[in-house]
Amino acid sequence: MDEQYKMTANAQETPVIEPGYTFGTVTEKISAIVLTRPASNGWFVGFGIAFLMTMMMLYAIGYLFLKGVGIWGVTIPIGWGFAIINFVWWIGIGHAGTLISAILLLLRQSWRNSINRFAEAMTLFAVACAGIFPGIHVGRPWLAYWLFPYPSTMGVWPQFRSPLMWDVFAVSTYATISALFWFIGLVPDMATLRDRATHPAARIIYGMLSLGWRGSARHWHRYETAYLLLAGLATPLVLSVHTVVSFDFAVGIVPGWHTTIFPPYFVAGAIYSGFAMVLMLAIPIRKIYNLEDFITELHLQNAAKVMLATGLIVAYGYGIEAFMGWYSGDRYDAFTLWNRLHGPYAIPYWSLLVCNIFIPQVLWVRKLRSNPVALFFVSLVILVGMWLERFIIVVVSLSRDFLTSSWGMYYPTRWDWMTYVGTIGMFLAAIFLFVRLLPMISIFEMRTLLPEAEVKE
């Protein structure tokens, strides 16, 4: 009994930071990545590839502006296609950043301090990628600003009873609050970089970004209050964003969309894919920049556990969808279920079940949860699976609805693929720049985790 207790106690003591660090060494180690470490050849190659992919996206979008959405595979009955699939996929990925920075802060999970900064950066870049798609999907993208209520000479206003309008407000609020939360978290670290930088231009740029932060006790007090309140505001916000995204579907009457399980199951799926992306970024970054002491096995374990839990919620969502397809007695719902399992899109549907439900169950094994290579590939599988999930939701329901005469098939074109792959490039290019220009781990929050930060009154 005693022995067993000791073993569990030891297991829980996997440290958030490896021992032996001081305020000085933590500061130097993180700021040196930005200030003194030269950019490696690997960085240039990686950034170059990501940059070329971004250019491909701009080319595809440029051609779209020239020709119109006819170059895409979207057609009636499937008018949504890749644009909406990718929008939902990207915005979902962003959710993990807010979960880590806000919800885990409220829950006093100190392990978040090493990963919140780049998870928030990931959120911002993912939301930027997501934002492209509805903008270019509207058909006349130069008029996309019509979505916002502004006093126009036409004398008309947006239609606020539509979930698509709710989405405009939810996503733009989410982007704004995420950017503010991220920036405000960076301010004290900008002061650190300002004081460490030797190049005059770097001193001026970081100095301006630090807003003249000097670490006054009064400032810290208001800062922490504001930060905590922002976390409290961002928590319901992030839950509302994917809820509203799911309303885009659930408020419609199309079979397979019109269900009340959608909001919780979308939110869980968002966090599921977001943590997968966090791991796919964290695992190579901690290796390349020797940050294993700060992003320890504990972080990988915890992220894997969150994926396991949210993955099971997603599996429950699939189960309820299937059950309701049968139990509702609605022949169209029942047909949607049959069509997913046996219809023309059966292969993506079965792949989705394999990727999202079956393969991630290996995370029950402790050994695999602490194996970075295994985690990296499980995360990749989950990201593919979550993309397939949105494909199934958007395409299968639209392709075969109530009237047999209006059935159709959806085939993405190369322009669809170029735009989608291009946004991945844009996301990666932004991450590459971020790790070189800004401290990817919050330095001041790492200092608070050190034993020497403890005070008694």
Added chain:
Amino acid sequence: MYGIMAEFDSAQALIDAAKRTHEAGYNKIDAYSPFPIEGLAEEIGFHRDEVPLVVLIGGIVGGLTGYLMQYWMSAVDYPLNIGGKPPHSWPAFIVITFEMTILFAGISAVFGMLALNGLPMPYHPVFNVPRFSSASKDRFFLIVFSSDPKYDAAGTRSFLQGLEPRSISEVPS
């Protein structure tokens, strides 16, 4: 002269020094640290944090703006029959009201905090002390401002000396 500044090695030393300085009757003092230290602001006599009030007001204004905007646009200025719903269909307005509440409250939290802190302020006299660059790394500073009624250059200096700091600097204004 802007004030006299003492440098300490640890968070504990700073919090003890701040407590003794405040107890000695100095009111216009400030403490600087590379990370937030719980209880430090109270030790230097800071008790009124208005940030929550600013956020509350921002949230209320945002919620009212969101709802009234939708009400006025959909029911007054441009009533449109959508699926037979009444022009003032309040359940449909809840989502945007909520989002606007969060948006305004969040913006108030950030800009309210910065305004109350007097930031951005790229220049400040404390930056003239060369050692102060460590305040963003691993050193802790306490300053007594020359505007303090109890301040006198020699007396304050010897008082701070008694707190066993690592160094003492004069901050030119």
